Every structure is written in C-alpha cells, then in structure tokens.
Amino acid sequence: MYLGIDFGTSGARGVVIDSFGSILAEVRYPFEMSLESDLIKCWRNALFSLLEQLSKGLRGEITRIAINGTSSTVLLCDAAGNPVDAPLLYNDARGAGMREQLKNVAPPNHTVLSATSSLVKLLWMMQLPSVSKAKYFLHQADWLGFLLHGKLGVSDYHNALKLGYDVEALQYPEWLNRLQLSIQLPEVVIPGSSVGELRSDIAGKYNFPKNCVVCAGTTDSIAAFIASGASSTGEAVTSLGSTLVLKLLSRTRVDNSQYGIYSHRFGNLWLTGGASNTGGAVLKQFFSNEELENFSQEIDLNESSGLDYYPLLEAGERFPINDPNLLPKLEPRPDNSVEFLHGLLESMSRIEAKGYKLLQEFGADKLQKVYTAGGGAKNQVWSEIRKRYLGVNVVSSSNTEAAYGSALLAMNGLNREQCQKPGFSKKPGF
Ligand SMILES: Nc1ncnc2c1ncn2[C@@H]1O[C@H](COP(=O)(O)OP(=O)(O)O)[C@@H](O)[C@H]1O
Numbered sequence: 001m002y003l004g005i006d007f008g009t010s011g012a013r014g015v016v017i018d019s020f021g022s023i024l025a026e027v028r029y030p031f032e033m034s035l036e037s038d039l040i041k042c043w044r045n046a047l048f049s050l051l052e053q054l055s056k057g058l059r060g061e062i063t064r065i066a067i068n069g070t071s072s073t074v075l076l077c078d079a080a081g082n083p084v085d086a087p088l089l090y091n092d093a094r095g096a097g098m099r100e101q102l103k104n105v106a107p108p109n110h111t112v113l114s115a116t117s118s119l120v121k122l123l124w125m126m127q128l129p130s131v132s133k134a135k136y137f138l139h140q141a142d143w144l145g146f147l148l149h150g151k152l153g154v155s156d157y158h159n160a161l162k163l164g165y166d167v168e169a170l171q172y173p174e175w176l177n178r179l180q181l182s183i184q185l186p187e188v189v190i191p192g193s194s195v196g197e198l199r200s201d202i203a204g205k206y207n208f209p210k211n212c213v214v215c216a217g218t219t220d221s222i223a224a225f226i227a228s229g230a231s232s233t234g235e236a237v238t239s240l241g242s243t244l245v246l247k248l249l250s251r252t253r254v255d256n257s258q259y260g261i262y263s264h265r266f267g268n269l270w271l272t273g274g275a276s277n278t279g280g281a282v283l284k285q286f287f288s289n290e291e292l293e294n295f296s297q298e299i300d301l302n303e304s305s306g307l308d309y310y311p312l313l314e315a316g317e318r319f320p321i322n323d324p325n326l327l328p329k330l331e332p333r334p335d336n337s338v339e340f341l342h343g344l345l346e347s348m349s350r351i352e353a354k355g356y357k358l359l360q361e362f363g364a365d366k367l368q369k370v371y372t373a374g375g376g377a378k379n380q381v382w383s384e385i386r387k388r389y390l391g392v393n394v395v396s397s398s399n400t401e402a403a404y405g406s407a408l409l410a411m412n413g414l415n416r417e418q419c420q421k422p423g424f425s426k427k428p429g430f
C-alpha cells in the first residue's frame with residue numbers, strides 16, 4: 001500500500017491506496033495556526049497526526065510514502081535539521097528586491113526572477129542574522145521528508161525549479177554556482193524516486209514495515225495534476241484551492257517570468273502554468289464553506305453579475321499578472337451576498353481563462369479540456385461559469401485531492417502514461 005501526504009495552505013491530508021489505486025483511508029489535519037512562528041510546530045504536529053490517524057494495521061502494510069508541499073515554501077535549517085528561522089510561504093514577496101541583483105546573472109525571463117521565487121527568498125534570507133546558524137536551504141516537502149527518512153538536503157526537480165535548478169540538464173546551472181552561496185542547496189532527484197527508508201524509530205513507534213521507503217516529493221498543484229487522471233497534451237488541471245493554479249500538459253516548454261509563467265518537467269512532457277494569488281482564500285474571507293455551497297445554488301447563470309473584480313487577500317499577484325504591488329479590486333460590493341459571490345466567481349474565472357490564453361499564446365499546446373482539483377472543484381455552478389470563459393469542457397477530476405496524486409507518485413513514480421509523449425518508449429526514471 002502507498003501513502004500520499006499533501007501539505008496545502010489550509011491543512012494537511014493523507015490518502016492510502018492499494019496497488020489498484022483504490023482509496024483505503026483518508027485522514028486530515030486542518031491548520032488552525034495563527035502566527036507564522038507556529039508554522040514549523042504546526043507542520044510537524046500535522047505530519048505525525050496524519051500517521052497516528054491511520055489504523056495500526058494499515059500502517060503495517062504501507063511500503064512507500066510521498067509528500068507534496070506548497071511550491072516555493074522554503075526554510076533554512078541547521079546541521080541537525082532544526083529550522084533557524086520562520087519559513088517563507090509560497091506567496092511571500094519579501095525577496096522581490098533581490099531581483100535586481102539576480103537580473104545580472106540569471107537568463108532573461110527566468111522563473112527565479114519572479115518576486116516570490118525560491119531563489120529570491122534565499123537571497124533575502126541570507127541577510128538574516130539567523131543565517132549564521134544555517135547549513136541547509138530546503139523546501140517544505142524536503143524538510144517534511146527529512147522528518148521521516150532522516151536525510152537532510154534532498155529535494156526533487158519539481159520543488160527545485162523555482163530555486164533555479166535546470167530541469168532539462170538535471171543540474172544546477174553555472175550562473176547559479178557563480179552566486180557562490182554559502183548555504184548548501186539540496187541534492188535534486190526525480191520526484192517519486194526512493195530517498196531512503198523510514199527512520200527505524202518512527203517505523204517502530206507507528207508499526208510501519210522496516211523497509212518502508214520515503215520517496216522524493218512534488219508540489220501540491222502537480223500532485224493534483226497526477227490525481228486528476230489528465231494524460232493527453234492539451235489537457236489541463238486548475239487547482240481551485242486557497243490559490244488558483246493552472247497546469248496545461250504540453251509538448252512545448254513555456255517560461256516567462258514577466259507574466260509568472262513557468263514549466264515543470266513532467267517526464268518528457270511539460271506542465272506549463274502559473275499560480276495566482278486569487279482563489280479560495282479570498283472566498284473564505286467572505287463566506288463559510290456552507291455559504292459558498294448555498295449561495296452558489298442561488299446564482300442566476302442566465303445573467304452576468306456585471307461586476308469586475310481582481311480578488312486578492314492583499315496587494316501582490318504572481319500570475320497572469322506578475323506584480324507584487326497589484327492591489328485587490330473588490331468594489332463595488334453589492335449588499336446581496338449572492339450577487340457578490342457571483343461577481344467573485346466570474347472574476348476568478350476570467351483570471352483563469354486569461355492565464356490559459358497566455359500559455360497558449362506563448363506556445364503551449366491548445367487547451368482541450370480542464371479538470372478541476374481542490375476545494376472549489378465541488379462547486380458545479382462555478383464549473384459552469386468557468387466553462388463559459390474557457391470555451392472548453394470543464395470536467396471533474398477522477399480524484400480532486402493532491403494527497404491522492406502523491407500516493408500515486410509513491411506507487412508509480414513519474415513512469416506513468418501521463419507524462420510520456422505518444423509513442424514514447426518507457427525509460428527508467430526521468
Ligand atoms: N463550495 C465551494 N465553492 C468554492 N470554493 C470552495 C467551496 N468549498 C470550499 N471552497 C474553498 O476551497 C478552499 C480550500 O481548498 P483546498 O484544496 O483545501 O485548499 P488548499 O489545499 O490550498 O489549502 C477554501 O479556500 C475554500 O474557500
């Protein structure tokens with residue numbers, strides 16, 4: 001059996017599957033933390049709570065584990081793996097000012113030149129007093145994996161993309177080496193490949209098999225893509241979680257940091273896309289999940305809301321407008337909650353459609369179909385609105401949970417029909 005663990009924005013989730021991909025258990029740990037300083041404690045508690053929530057018998061059958069985190073959520077650790085400061089989350093733009101110095105060394109429009117890239121975050125963190133105690137720079141999924149396998153400094157080429165790792169040459173580029181960073185960058189391996197056995201003390205305490213393997217992870221939106229069942233070029237997955245993340249499977253790589261566009265290597269295909277700061281977290285600011293469910297049902301789909309918002313929690317957008325100073329636009333706000341929600345869903349749908357349009361204009365394969373993942377996937381009214389703006393079919397994913405995708409990654413690695421060009425012969429790990 002295989003355990004997939006998803007660390008999203010609003011919580012962590014675990015899914016156990018058998019070798020047929022059938023779900024045997026699902027566990028959750030909602031994040032209630034209030035302060036950023038609680039992040040590390042929250043993540044550690046969440047990870048071991050998910051393990052504890054699984055039955056002892058089921059834990060005894062799990063042979064491989066994979067973890068996805070939120071992309072470009074990063075932290076500095078000391079030689080023992082203890083974080084030396086608070087992590088920076090995926091949409092933290094405090095490193096934006098480091099782009100000027102990077103422009104002199106990184107290729108034009110490289111994804112590291114985005115205001116929220118892992119590399120600008122690292123350069124910003126190198127200025128902190130705590131850096132003197134730091135030895136490793138890790139992504140969230142790397143550090144969570146370390147808690148289980150005990151190996152520090154190992155990442156995957158999905159999480160390492162925004163650090164500047166060259167996912168075609170499968171090495172750090174020369175221009176990055178020239179930065180002469182005094183911190184150890186993680187060794188980068190194939191997502192889903194074996195990193196090491198589960199620590200013996202953890203295997204003993206939780207009754208996991210002694211040879212249970214912890215794999216290299218991925219990011220939450222790629223795990224959601226794997227979960228969706230999308231497999232042909234032109235098929236896409238929109239993650240409607242706290243944020244709005246687009247992934248369009250393409251034969252062509254597309255990168256342009258001016259618009260927040262980047263491509264993840266997916267076997268020998270590319271997941272072209274971008275991540276917007278709009279999404280469910282903005283909806284959550286105004287509506288409970290129950291209100292979202294009930295008010296959505298009252299939306300009259302025969303009428304447009306006539307409202308044009310740019311829904312953001314605070315200033316700053318990553319894609320399809322890459323501007324750390326872009327202000328939210330949430331006025332005029334109607335007194336009627338259903339009308340307000342209608343305007344928000346239409347506006348987010350326009351942003352999604354603009355994102356896919358940009359990807360295709362820059363050379364990605366023509367959009368054929370959109371699967372949906374995340375908390376918003378259950379909203380059929382939103383799907384109907386999105387379909388009108390996207391102009392293609394919007395279908396439900398075979399599974400909308402990123403944790404299911406990570407479980408599939410643990411089971412199959414990336415050697416799946418999803419990530420091979422038609423006629424491509426299967427090669428071990430790529
Ligand atoms: N019926 C709904 N319609 C639209 N959005 C919803 C609905 N129910 C929940 N959501 C949104 O889903 C989001 C959580 O989705 P999830 O995939 O768990 O996010 P994440 O993984 O980013 O934490 C919340 O921000 C919430 O607003």
Ligand SMILES: O=C(CO)[C@H](O)[C@H](O)COP(=O)(O)O
Pocket residue numbers: 008009069070071072090158219220221222241242243244245273274275276
């Ligand atoms: O916004 C996010 C939070 O859920 C995503 O984690 C992230 O930005 C998506 O990045 P990637 O395309 O590298 O998976």
